[in-house]
Structure formats: structure tokens, C-alpha cells
Amino acid sequence: MKTRFAAGSAAVLLAGLALGGCVTEPSTFYTLSSTLPAAEKSAAPIPEQNLAVGIGPVRFPAFLDRPQIVARTADNQLRVDExxxxxxxxxDDFLRVLSENLGQLLGTSxxxxxxxEVRFPLDFRVVADVLKFEGTPNGDAVFKVRWGVLDAYMQQALVIREDTYRSRAANSEPRAMVAALSETLSTFSRDIAEQLRGLPKTRAATTPSEPPQQSDRKRSDRK
Structure with a gap:
């Protein structure tokens, strides 16, 4: 009798575990998107401008470097949504949308x-440290960033700024927060484009990682 009871209990337990596995909530996946209107092109489409812009490095805080969407629930507390x-x-998603936005705003590919892997002479390079890119308890999407524009050789900072962008989510759903984050990225893109339009070109003769004058100088020093 004891053996039969134990076997029956084990069967019930296994059935319960299997049932619990069947009701696991499926994950939903999201991407950022460009929210710029299709008609929003370069405000000053000058043919000879045809800017060549490099993006990066762009650094994110470690707590955002994860597959789960992160929201802030308090100053020192985060919610990681499994x-x-x-x-x-x-x-990668952030850089994809930023490059798409800048291409549209500046009228350049x-x-x-x-x-x-592809290399071509650049006029400017945009670099950034993302400090916040998250939802907040009051329903705002917040994007805080320190960013700058460097010359083609990355030897001179032409613009240095720190900005905070906010956008109200339409509702409490995660997809609404992702859409609001996309909107903050569009506003950031507009600010970058405005700065780039007002700067004189600094285009390098070769790839920006190998400025010829600097390389020749180093060779001369070795001799």
C-alpha cells in the first residue's frame, strides 16, 4: 500500500510540474523605430554639403546592456522585465535608428x-555616453546623454553637450514606452543634425583612423 501511495503521489507531482510549465508567459520583443515624418528632410539641402558622418563610439551603462527592457521604479531601483x-x-538598435534619422535629416547616405568594414572619408564623428534610456514611474521616457562632435581625425572636439530628453508614453504598456523612447531618440537626432549643418567640413583625405600627417610624423621620429 505504501509503495502504491508513493507512486501515485509522484505522478501527481510530475503532472503539476508539467501543467505549471505550460502556463509560462511568452516573451514579447520590441525594437526602436524612427519617428521622423517622411517629409522631414534636410532643412538646408546644399548639394556640395553631402556630409559624411561617423557614429561611435556610443557607450551604454552596464544595467542597460541586457535583453530585458529596464524601467526605473525609484532613484536607486530598477525593474528588469523578463x-x-x-x-x-x-x-545596435539605437545606432541603427540614429543613423537612419541622421541620413534623413541631413539628406545623405x-x-x-x-x-x-566599409570605410570612406568622414567630415565629422559623433560620440556619446548614454546615461539614461529608460521609463520612469510617472510614465515618461527619459534619455540623458553626454555627446560631442569631433573632427574627422578625432583630434578636436567641435561640440560638447549634455542633454536630457523626455517623452510621455501614451499608456502604461511596454510598447508605448518603447515608442516614447524612440521619440526621444528622434529629438536627439535633430539636435545633432542642427549642429552638423552649422560646422565647416573637416573631411580627412583617407580613413579617419589613419590620419596621414600623423602617421608620417611618427615614421620620421623613428628614423
């Missing part, structure tokens, strides 16, 4: 996202 995730890497 069932609402980025469709890929947040950093010469946007290079680092690291990249």
Missing part, C-alpha cells in the same frame, strides 16, 4: 556606424 525584451541588442 517577459518584455529587445528584439536584439539595444545598442554617407553615414558610417562604428565598427564597420
Amino acid at each position: 517577459f518584455h525584451r529587445w528584439g536584439g541588442s539595444l545598442e 554617407r553615414i558610417l556606424v562604428e565598427p564597420a
Whole structure:
């Protein structure tokens, strides 16, 4: 009798575990998107401008470097949502949309996202440290960033700024927060484009990682 009871209990336990596994909530995946209107092109489409812009490095804090969507619930507390995730890497998605936005705003296809195998002479390089890119308890999407524009050789900072962008989510759903984050990225893109339009070109003769004058100088010093 004892053996029969034990076997029956084990069967019930296994059935319960199997049933519990069947009701696991499926994950939902999200991507950022460009929210610029299709008609929003370069405000000053000068043919000879045709800017070539490099993007990167762009650094994210470690707490955002994860597949789960992160929201802030208090100053020192985060919520990591296991069932609402980025469709890929947040950093890659961020760079993809930023490059798409800048290409549209500046009227150019010469946007290079680092690291990249394709190389061409650049006029400027945009670098950034993302400090916040998250939802807040009051329903805002907040994007705080320190960023700058460097010359083609990355030897001189032409613009240095720190900005905070906010956008109200339409509702409490994660997809609404992702849409609001996309809107903050569009506003950031507009600010970058405005700065780039007002700067004189600094285009390098070769790839920006190998400025010829500096390389020749180093060779001369070795001799």
C-alpha cells in the first residue's frame, strides 16, 4: 500500500510540474523605430554639403546592456522585465535608428556606424555616453546623454553637450514606452543634425583612423 501511495503521489507531482510549465508567459520583443515624418528632410539641402558622418563610439551603462527592457521604479531601483525584451541588442538598435534619422535629416547616405568594414572619408564623428534610456514611474521616457562632435581625425572636439530628453508614453504598456523612447531618440537626432549643418567640413583625405600627417610624423621620429 505504501509503495502504491508513493507512486501515485509522484505522478501527481510530475503532472503539476508539467501543467505549471505550460502556463509560462511568452516573451514579447520590441525594437526602436524612427519617428521622423517622411517629409522631414534636410532643412538646408546644399548639394556640395553631402556630409559624411561617423557614429561611435556610443557607450551604454552596464544595467542597460541586457535583453530585458529596464524601467526605473525609484532613484536607486530598477525593474528588469523578463517577459518584455529587445528584439536584439539595444545598442545596435539605437545606432541603427540614429543613423537612419541622421541620413534623413541631413539628406545623405554617407553615414558610417562604428565598427564597420566599409570605410570612406568622414567630415565629422559623433560620440556619446548614454546615461539614461529608460521609463520612469510617472510614465515618461527619459534619455540623458553626454555627446560631442569631433573632427574627422578625432583630434578636436567641435561640440560638447549634455542633454536630457523626455517623452510621455501614451499608456502604461511596454510598447508605448518603447515608442516614447524612440521619440526621444528622434529629438536627439535633430539636435545633432542642427549642429552638423552649422560646422565647416573637416573631411580627412583617407580613413579617419589613419590620419596621414600623423602617421608620417611618427615614421620620421623613428628614423
